[in-house]
Amino acid sequence: MVADQSFSSLAEALQGLEIPVSISDSLALIEVPYVSFEGYEQKGQLVIHQNLAEEVTALFQELYKQWFPIYKMVPLVAYGWDDVASMADNNTSAFNYRHIIATDLLSNHALGRAIDINPLQNPYYARNGKVYPAGAVHDPTVPGTLHKDSSAVTLFKEKGWTWLGDRDTYKDYQHFEKL
Numbered sequence: 001m002v003a004d005q006s007f008s009s010l011a012e013a014l015q016g017l018e019i020p021v022s023i024s025d026s027l028a029l030i031e032v033p034y035v036s037f038e039g040y041e042q043k044g045q046l047v048i049h050q051n052l053a054e055e056v057t058a059l060f061q062e063l064y065k066q067w068f069p070i071y072k073m074v075p076l077v078a079y080g081w082d083d084v085a086s087m088a089d090n091n092t093s094a095f096n097y098r099h100i101i102a103t104d105l106l107s108n109h110a111l112g113r114a115i116d117i118n119p120l121q122n123p124y125y126a127r128n129g130k131v132y133p134a135g136a137v138h139d140p141t142v143p144g145t146l147h148k149d150s151s152a153v154t155l156f157k158e159k160g161w162t163w164l165g166d167r168d169t170y171k172d173y174q175h176f177e178k179l
């Protein structure tokens with residue numbers, strides 16, 4: 001588990017990563033409010049495509065108003081860019097320069113155009129039969145869970161985001177993306 005950490009600049013939040021300048025130049029570090037599972041007001045940080053920064057800030061402000069709880073929100077650099085470790089820590093995040101798990105396709109997270117919310121409540125049931133994070137269970141009655149009738153899902157969809165909890169061939173309940 002990683003302690004809550006905050007970063008003072010985008011460069012700091014991208015440390016240790018070798019990525020094309022075209023990618024790093026397109027990103028922004030944003031700070032958004034959220035409510036913790038214990039009901040406390042918190043601030044979290046996301047690295048996101050700069051064209052989505054304003055919209056994503058507004059979306060998380062709305063989730064906060066709706067009192068949708070978020071476990072934690074720390075940029076992936078705090079996990080040494082290890083998505084599995086971040087998911088196991090139930091961390092909400094956006095940018096990570098990585099492939100889609102078990103494929104050689106670059107994920108939309110690598111463009112800063114995808115967000116994963118509360119992975120432990122919203123697991124990824126991959127095509128290879130594995131569940132990420134390991135042992136996670138999707139139970140729509142648990143707060144912080146995304147499901148087809150949740151207002152959080154409606155909120156993102158209204159802004160043109162795709163939710164991968166809707167897929168037929170696999171379910172990635174934690175994942176929203178907008179290209």
Ligand SMILES: [Zn+2]
Binds near residue numbers: 114115116172174
């Ligand atoms: Zn994702």
